[in-house]
Amino acid sequence: MAGLRSFPTVEGIFVAGNWEPLHASDRIESISPIDGTVIGHIAAAKEIDVDRAVRMIEPTLAPWAALGAARRAQLLKDFAAAILARADDLIEAEIVDAGLTRRTAVNDIQASIASIDLFVSYAPTLTGSTFSSPAGTMAYTVREPYGIVARIVPFNHPLMFAVQSAAPVLLAGNAVIIKPAEQTSLSALILADISKDVFPPGVFNVITGFGHEAGAAIAAHPAIRRIGFTGSVPTGGRLLELGAKHIKNVTLELGGKNPLVVTEDVAPDAVAAAAVSGMNFTHAGQSCQSTTRLLLPTAIYDDVIDRIVDRVGRLVIGDPREDATDIGPLAYQAHYDRVRNYIAVGHDEGARLVAGGRRPAGFDQGYYLQPTVFADVAPDMRIANEEIFGPVLAIMPYSDTDEAITIANQTEYGLICRVLAGTLGQAMEIGGRIKAGTLYVNSTGRRIRGMPFGGTKASGLGKQSCLEEVLSYTEEKSVVVGL
Numbered sequence: 001m002a003g004l005r006s007f008p009t010v011e012g013i014f015v016a017g018n019w020e021p022l023h024a025s026d027r028i029e030s031i032s033p034i035d036g037t038v039i040g041h042i043a044a045a046k047e048i049d050v051d052r053a054v055r056m057i058e059p060t061l062a063p064w065a066a067l068g069a070a071r072r073a074q075l076l077k078d079f080a081a082a083i084l085a086r087a088d089d090l091i092e093a094e095i096v097d098a099g100l101t102r103r104t105a106v107n108d109i110q111a112s113i114a115s116i117d118l119f120v121s122y123a124p125t126l127t128g129s130t131f132s133s134p135a136g137t138m139a140y141t142v143r144e145p146y147g148i149v150a151r152i153v154p155f156n157h158p159l160m161f162a163v164q165s166a167a168p169v170l171l172a173g174n175a176v177i178i179k180p181a182e183q184t185s186l187s188a189l190i191l192a193d194i195s196k197d198v199f200p201p202g203v204f205n206v207i208t209g210f211g212h213e214a215g216a217a218i219a220a221h222p223a224i225r226r227i228g229f230t231g232s233v234p235t236g237g238r239l240l241e242l243g244a245k246h247i248k249n250v251t252l253e254l255g256g257k258n259p260l261v262v263t264e265d266v267a268p269d270a271v272a273a274a275a276v277s278g279m280n281f282t283h284a285g286q287s288c289q290s291t292t293r294l295l296l297p298t299a300i301y302d303d304v305i306d307r308i309v310d311r312v313g314r315l316v317i318g319d320p321r322e323d324a325t326d327i328g329p330l331a332y333q334a335h336y337d338r339v340r341n342y343i344a345v346g347h348d349e350g351a352r353l354v355a356g357g358r359r360p361a362g363f364d365q366g367y368y369l370q371p372t373v374f375a376d377v378a379p380d381m382r383i384a385n386e387e388i389f390g391p392v393l394a395i396m397p398y399s400d401t402d403e404a405i406t407i408a409n410q411t412e413y414g415l416i417c418r419v420l421a422g423t424l425g426q427a428m429e430i431g432g433r434i435k436a437g438t439l440y441v442n443s444t445g446r447r448i449r450g451m452p453f454g455g456t457k458a459s460g461l462g463k464q465s466c467l468e469e470v471l472s473y474t475e476e477k478s479v480v481v482g483l
């Protein structure tokens with residue numbers, strides 16, 4: 001394949017419609033996971049830059065809020081059209097910067113547009129209520145935007161999370177600051193460029209930088225009172241601490257260690273297919289919805305494992321730019337090392353490696369890893385409890401349904417759960433006893449757009465991709481008028 005595309009160095013952050021230089025120039029290298037080469041540089045904003053950005057955005061808030069939801073919805077539609085017009089650029093950035101396969105990158109463009117369509121459809125529902133009140137008075141509520149809202153997003157679907165995070169915030173009449181992950185910021189910078197021709201200055205802003213610097217400064221800034229965060233549990237907890245001083249409203253979409261529970265009367269091949277697709281190996285397992293724990297009854301245990309091993313062996317690992325590739329590299333070196341360390345932990349804990357576990361032959365550079373499957377994983381092992389966020393499946397045997405439910409519920413997480421059982425009643429009964437924000441019952445399908453998505457337990461606070469999310473970016477004010 002041809003050499004990797006390079007991206008222009010961006011010395012500034014995108015604030016109030018312009019690329020603003022940093023107070024003290026500082027850069028972060030953008031490194032391609034395909035071969036580890038530097039493909040660009042992004043600006044590393046600090047607290048002083050965040051504070052300056054806030055002061056530049058503040059004067060632009062009132063006119064945007066005054067536009068009304070219908071006009072803002074129209075501009076969001078224009079944004080969707082402009083994103084589609086630059087789709088090739090964005091797809092290239094996602095592939096080269098974040099290691100998404102071409103199929104995943106194309107899918108993420110479509111998902112981004114679909115999310116804008118969804119939020120735009122909520123424009124007429126941004127309403128208040130009226131209340132019965134004594135004669136001579138009128139009582140009603142109005143929904144007001146917060147002002148500046150920050151959306152801090154993770155590395156795994158950079159464009160999709162930036163777009164789907166910005167849309168509800170903007171529709172509700174706020175200005176948005178997108179803080180992309182420092183490892184995969186390039187598509188957000190292209191998005192900033194696209195936004196220039198669509199929104200008034202100050203409405204759409206992108207601040208790049210390290211999480212502990214730019215991210216923490218955003219999370220602590222007194223004028224950014226509403227934060228929407230997607231990322232890991234430890235960072236989510238840190239954001240609650242940082243926001244506590246100013247009593248910030250914080251939504252958290254966090255990690256998962258999702259169980260797939262199957263009963264013995266499901267066909268082994270259907271279980272194997274569900275286990276492999278549920279793992280999102282095609283995104284190197286870097287999906288919060290991956291079902292990383294397969295709870296298998298002993299009656300079909302060996303048969304299903306053989307079929308899973310056969311299926312993962314047929315996945316094509318390769319350069320994510322090639323159409324035939326099923327699995328590309330993991331997103332960045334430190335994450336690759338972390339996932340490989342978990343594989344070593346699995347060995348040390350005594351789990352049985354039945355597939356993968358190594359850098360694939362012929363891939364000397366880049367962050368490639370074979371799809372990896374451990375069997376005989378015991379409930380007390382670290383690989384049974386901690387989110388690995390890589391292509392590592394833990395298969396756990398169980399002997400009766402109560403035991404399966406106990407194991408399914410034992411982690412601190414509660415994002416999603418899948419149950420496959422011979423009868424719908426049995427699947428509903430098992431699923432009903434497992435704590436999860438989303439439950440898939442006898443379904444290998446994906447999220448239904450518009451249904452609330454979010455975690456329970458340590459997997460999060462609040463819901464997204466639904467009307468509730470848009471409303472959560474407004475504050476309802478009660479008004480009593482003397483007539």
Ligand code: NAD
Binds near residue numbers: 210215219235
């Ligand atoms: P992360 O928590 O390391 O980083 C996420 C974002 O937070 C990045 O932009 C980072 O720069 C920023 N950040 C880091 N430290 C910060 C700090 N102290 N203050 C403010 N911001 C800070 O997460 P990640 O590794 O990028 O993403 C993977 C995690 O995200 C996994 O746990 C995964 O399950 C989760 N995730 C959840 C969902 C969901 O919808 N529930 C979706 C995707 C990913």
